[in-house]
Amino acid sequence: MLFEVRYSDLAGRIGKIKTPSGTFETPAFIPVIHPVSQSVDINFLKKLGFEAVITNAYITxxxxxxxxxxxxIHKIINFDGPIMTDSGGYQVLEYGSIEPEPSFIAQFESDIKSDICVPLDKPTGYGLRHEVAEMYVNETIKNSQETLNLTRSNNNGNSVWVGPVQGAEHLDLVKRSAGLLDEMGYEMMALGSPVQLLESYEFGILSEMIAALKSVVTSKPIHLFGAGHPLTIPLVVALGCDTFDSASYILYARDDRYMHPNGTSKLDKLTYLSCQCPICINLKVKEFLDLERDERIDKLAKHNLYILRSEVLSVRQAIMDGRLWEYVGQKARAHPKLMEAFKLFMNYEYLEDGTPLFKKKAIFLMDTIDQYRPEASRFRKVFNSFSTNKKKLVLYPDTQVSPFYCSQEYHKLSRRFSDYQICAYNPFIGIIPAEISDIYPAAHNLISRRKYEFGNSNEYPTFVNSLEKFLSNNSFDDVIIVADEFLDSILRDLKLESKIKTYKYTDDIIEHLP
Ligand SMILES: [Zn+2]
Structure with missing residues (x-):
């Protein structure tokens, strides 16, 4: 089997990809190696833990x-692990005058014993009109079919062939091309070519492209071309990219750009080197700047690789901890465009598929976007099928004692209101009937309360929806709501029936209820 998944969170997957030259762990950053003028020693990359590299078939x-x-190819670039080859569609687009035949390139990739091969594609880039992009997609599809015909008739090797998904911001094209490549039998997909999108920080469009691809291809591994910015790694992994390549480490270095976990800075604009990698620990900013150009680029590129490596490991650990949502959210706060992309997660139901039903750790609920996390949506689905035959209802703020039915408040309420349906409520999760209050994450979440004092109903549509549905589906004869500041502000916007009695929450409110 090509791809084995061991753990997942959101659409991020810790797995292994098997190639003729060995397996490598995902999510993986695959550094670009120049087949002719590679400047950073490839052994350095290997030692740093990059198990697979990518190089260009066209230049080779x-x-x-x-x-x-x-x-x-392994001897040419001096690397004995898995090597991916890009067909060079991008280079043909940039510099090529005569386009090589797709079957010729495919045969070459096969001859040089590349482990993971990409057929000659025609990258759509970003900003093309729909008709033009469609032409590019059609050409890529045609090439991909020809390539498969050739490799199947040759029956050569065990190379993994990757279907190049094009279409850029035209999501219908992304879906169509992914569907066709999937049907043809490609075992892995690669989404091209977001370089321009990433350069203009259009993370939202990139997210929509990945989600469009994932709506068609759910289990096969997904590669993303040209994504090597430390900020984007958690985002693209969470959305379902298993591997991604880039030459950013060297390109940024040539431009004196120093990567850090939340972005990049020009070296001469820095006062301190906050990184403690073996390069930075021995240098001050001035010493770094004073290095002779080639040495400076080499050291800066190596530092950049440490940052990328560390980012990939942090993302993997976040998946293991079930904290990928929190981690992406943390990164999103480093750039408004990334926050914009993170907010789109509310539309991506597929993120639920990879999210474990139960996690060892409580989820953190801090921001309105968190009401859409898969664990909360999943709980609301369980709640939607919950029915009660009681005709009276008490709603009480989530005590954060887990589960609610073990709390003192619940015991007091159930003694006083024995024929009532007793529910807790949580701004992010919704209504929590005591009977199902031990279901994850109703009993396993931490919320910061004070922030929600000024919540209004527009900001918590999932909550308002749950509340309204519950009330209208059950036609309770009597409803007692103990409203904390959150619910109080929500209720101000809603028209409630007069039989609903609301009491302001205080520590001893239960003793004072009628
Ligand atoms: Zn460093």
Missing amino acids: LKQYGDIAREKG
Whole structure:
């Protein structure tokens, strides 16, 4: 089996991809290696834990031709682990005058024993009109079919062939091309080519593209071309990208850009090097700037690789901890465009599929976006099928004692209101009937209360919806609501029937209820 998933959270997956030159763990950052003028020693990358690399088949063909066919790509770039080859569609687009035949490139990738191969595609980039983008997609699809015909008739090797999904911001095209490549039998998909999108920080559009692809291809591994910014890694992993490549480490270094966990800075604008990698620990900013250019680029590129590596490991740990949502949220606060992308998560129901039904840790609920986390949506689905035959209702603020039916408040309420349906409520999760208050995450969440004093009904539509539905489905004869400041502000916006009695929450309110 090509791809084995061990753990997941949201659509992020810890797994293994199997290739002829060995397996590697995902999510993985796959550094771009230049087949002719690689500047950072490839052994350094290997030592740092990058188990797979990507290089360019088109440049390799132009530079080495038959020598590469003879020696194989592993000897050419001096790497014995899994190697992915990009067909060079992007280079053809940028510099090429005569386009090589797709079958010729495919045969070459096969001859040089690439482990993961991409057919010659025509990258849509960003900003093309729909008709033009569609033409590009059609051409890529045609090439991909020709490539598969060739590799199947040759029956050569165990290389993994990756279907290049194009279409850019035209999501219908992304879906169509993903569907066709999936049907053809491609075992892995690669989403191209978001470089321009990422350069303009259009993380929202990128998220929509990944979600469109994931709506068609759910279990096969997904590669994302050209994503090497430390900020975007948690986002794209959470949305379902298993591998992603980039040359950012060296490109940024040539531009004197220093990566840090939340972005990049020009080296000469820094006062301190906050990183403690083996490069930075021995240098002050001035010493770094005073290095001779080639050495500075080499050291800066290595530092950038440490940052990328550390980011990938942090994301993997977040998946293991069941805290990927929290981690993406934390990153989202580093840039407004990333926050914009994070807010789109409310539309992506597929994030529920990879989120465990139960987590060892409580989820943190801090911001209105958190009402949409998969665990909360899932609880509301359980709640929607909950029915009660009691004709009276008490609503009480979530005590944060887990579960609610173990709290003192519940015991007091059930003694006084024995024929009432007793429910807690939580701004993010909704209404929590005592009977199902031990279901995850009703009993396993932490909320920060004070922030929600000024909540209004527009900001908590999931809550308002649950409350209104529950009241209208059950036609209770008597409703007692103990309203904390959150619910109080919500109720101000709602028209409640007169039989509903509301009492302001105080510590001893239960003793004072009629
Ligand atoms: Zn460093």
